[in-house]
């Protein structure tokens with residue numbers, strides 16, 4: 001009887017210790033970071049395979065993995081080394097719709113590892129999509145050869161959906177350009193208070209600076225940063241790439257080419273995204289700026305720090321900048337965005353006076369004298 005109780009007791013100890021070990025086993029995560037989830041036909045899509053050992057003391061010594069996709073949508077171009085020198089020169093074997101890759105390292109490496117970068121060409125038609133499925137058949141610790149697969153969680157990669165087209169043509173009403181809402185994943189805001197005050201239009205003189213805030217509407221926080229491409233008319237405005245800033249530091253240099261500016265903000269650890277604000281860039285109207293112009297956010301990405309997913313969209317949302325001379329007179333004298341009693345007081349203050357004494361912007365009728373009937 002005593003022996004029986006002893007065995008039961010021992011069993012209980014074994015069960016408890018096993019549970020404890022399982023419950024507190026630290027997790028290793030892996031995922032495929034997709035450079036553009038909504039590419040257009042002919043575009044290149046880069047997939048970065050990441051393994052994160054930040055929560056474990058083990059270093060990675062060896063792995064074998066597989067990436068699977070729809071060969072009707074993506075064509076494998078080449079695989080390049082990731083950013084982890086310990087795992088440079090992986091063994092690869094590409095066949096239709098799948099890539100096997102493996103490597104080992106005598107020194108091993110820990111933390112967040114980029115194992116391999118896979119380049120694809122988009123051969124699918126608009127609207128077609130493919131999942132990217134990552135799996136591991138081996139994951140061993142350096143030195144100890146401990147099997148790390150039981151601790152591995154592979155995050156699902158975002159699907160790649162072939163987008164329909166590039167930026168749609170400008171939207172105009174009878175009076176001229178109007179800002180486009182786009183697909184609503186991102187907005188651009190011209191009000192410099194952090195977050196989206198939904199200011200999409202501005203009247204500016206030639207040579208004037210303005211800030212465009214990039215606002216994410218997808219509730220992704222914390223984020224690893226963002227990546228943006230804006231298109232603009234080089235004869236009307238120019239970006240100042242030295243002004244780029246945001247929740248994360250700029251990664252590499254911004255690129256300027258043929259009326260587009262592209263830049264990336266990145267951080268190794270996730271940063272809270274407050275009020276959707278991810279970053280900003282300053283533009284300037286050129287000397288002699290006349291008429292109106294549109295700046296379009298054609299591509300945007302945000303790195304989800306919780307899943308390592310790269311959420312890429314083609315927002316095609318825009319802001320419209322008009323030259324002062326193209327602006328229509330507005331009774332919003334105090335510039336708060338609405339016409340109110342304060343505006344009437346400002347109007348009354350200058351009623352009947354020569355506009356040269358207060359500035360022509362308060363002369364709604366564009367006459368040389370203020371007239372009561374010009375206030376709505």
Ligand SMILES: [Ca+2]
Nearest residue numbers: 189191193195
């Ligand atoms: Ca704002």
